[in-house]
């Protein structure tokens with residue numbers, strides 16, 4: 001009996017110690033990693049002004065999310081805030097500045113996932129929610145569902161008090177011209193394959209993507225991931241990309257990693273990119289960098305898919321592999337902040 005009481009005390013003490021440890025914030029590992037899309041982004045296709053504008057926008061997104069982590073805020077709040085900043089910037093293919101569909105409309109997809117609870121929310125094909133990532137978060141936190149699309153998702157966002165805008169708000173001339181050029185090429189039958197010989201419809205102009213995403217680790221050891229996009233230029237009605245497909249473009253699990261992808265969505269969906277990275281970590285005990293590189297640089301390449309990911313584990317280790325010419329990306333960790341565009 002005495003033995004039993006002693007064991008109970010030991011077990012309880014250990015449990016309390018564990019709880020106390022969990023509740024105590026550890027700021028040494030807080031990390032935020034973001035991307036603003038992968039693709040054929042080369043020095044030759046850039047001007048110094050454009051480069052500076054992208055660097056500023058990436059820095060602002062990093063700063064905004066990291067402020068939250070520094071104050072002990074959650075990784076969920078941090079990824080949502082960073083992605084919102086990039087959605088508001090006309091430079092990226094998300095929110096304002098998103099690409100056009102074949103019909104000349106703009107249809108947005110977004111996702112967010114909490115690594116602690118493994119709860120998630122995603123929306124697809126919405127046309128008037130100013131910050132789609134917040135729409136996704138509302139689905140996660142204020143509905144019983146994981147995924148909502150089109151008019152229903154819009155109605156839900158409105159009911160929950162999210163900012164609704166005229167679809168014209170998202171429109172930029174640059175993106176509109178991009179659609180016209182692709183349509184012209186399609187009409188004349190030129191460059192249908194980007195040189196690959198494939199018969200897929202044209203929706204990649206110069207293979208530039210521009211989706212935005214963020215992954216974060218907070219002081220309480222929780223991971224989160226968020227991604228937002230306009231999809232691909234000239235996409236057909238109703239097309240949904242990888243971003244709101246959990247395990248493809250977005251995934252987070254405290255046991256493994258948080259991932260946000262960018263690139264040719266159809267390939268990312270078929271390769272289940274984000275969850276594959278987590279699965280390699282879970283079942284094969286790969287470190288995050290090895291897992292992310294295996295999927296992006298080997299599996300995706302072998303299948304002909306172009307793109308990249310940001311992936312972060314619970315210890316603040318991260319990787320940003322991409323198999324395209326460039327990827328807008330950046331991170332903040334241990335007082336070090338870096339943004340990059342090209343394959344250096």
Ligand code: ASP
Nearest residue numbers: 209210211231241263265
């Ligand atoms: N992955 C996105 C999609 O296919 C495109 C991008 O990364 O820009 O919808």
